[in-house]
Amino acid sequence: MIEPLQNLFWILIFPGFLFTVVFGLIASWIVRKVSALVQWRVGPPLLQPFYDVVKLMGKEILVPQEAQKIIFMSAPLVGLAGVLLLSTMLWRITIAPETLFVGDIIVAIYLMVLPSLALILGSSASASPHAAIGTSREMKLVMSYELSLVLAFIVVIIKSDGQLNLATIAKQAPVFSISGLLAFLVSLLCVQAKLGFVPFDIAEAETELGSGVLMEYSGGLLAVWKVVQAMMLVALPMFLVMVFLGGFGTTGLPLVWGICKYVLILVLIILIKNTNPRVRIDQAMKFFWVYCGIALALAVVLAIIGNNFGISWL
């Protein structure tokens, strides 16, 4: 009787839903505040993301007449389920490393794609021409960054002697080697694209598509998407910290150090967001497949050589 209740507590309250949502909304406030400071503005108050979500919950939900209603309304929940499972899993592995199972990094990679897929599904069900262009762009973007992201994780797996569980991988920091550094930089850009931040906000494109994929969503459904984006802002940098930078501790100094690593990645993402113009979809595809692809092929070769001959800095 106790164990199911405890699992429910983990998923809904502590490392799961409630905690990650609050953490994520604060992180999205940091994004807006730092962007405002970079632009020499004052920026929104701390509770602004909470006000936004509460307000959207109270608004009317409009469903377009020609939309596929069930898919349109359930897509945000699919995305929410994916990112909720991902963040719960990452926190659980951090807090209790003995709960690991073999191959959880692969499960995490699958769960990371789920919100993007749900977004494609929901916007293509909305029967709007703007959303349709956004959908096709999002699909191409997913195809371009997903290859680089998986290759970057393969570098890490090679460097940790083929270990596939996150708790073991999180004990070392592959970023202090040439191949690990290359993989880290590329995966940082992939995370930028996954979050839909500026050089790669091609699918949302406020200026010409009028928020593209999210265009037809209103009220509570839009609030769910905002919450999903906020939770991604926690889960994805945290995943990078665990894979490349040596993970979080749970007590005292290691915990503070882990939070510093998370903030470092968040600030890097925000600065890339604020100093770059948007690229076209063909430029993004060329960037991820050609340039990042070559860099990662090099990184994989270096990692294999380094692992076989015991040279840890390669």
Next chain:
Amino acid sequence: MNWKIWSLKKSPWVFHVNTGACNNCDIEIVNLLTPKFDVERFGIKLVGSPRHADALLVTGGVTAQAAPRLREVYRQTPRPCVVFCIGACACDTGIFRSGYHIVGPVDKVIKEIDPNAIIAYVPGCPPKPEAMISGIVKALSVI
């Protein structure tokens, strides 16, 4: 106070509709987002789709071409929402009053489809950004 209204006041997202303005009011609206005025301090954000909006900033007297579009945009905005008439033309068609192409001021066009619409007026040619902020604050304090 109702929590829906309370949170609406904390984060009004606006959508900008030009129904035949001379672009003067539009420049002043964009001026609200610059570092000098920075309305993001109050949670006001310019959004790209009327489905995300809580307030419509309408500029210009409504022309015959723009009237059906304005009605359509108003129907696409989820309730509760506020319509702001920005500038003399939007409030009362201004110097274009007897123009052959003018259907009427914004409030007349909106009230044809929704008699209970909440409409606020910010006159001026163009209104100063301070006047717009003051108008938004006053409108939100009465609803």
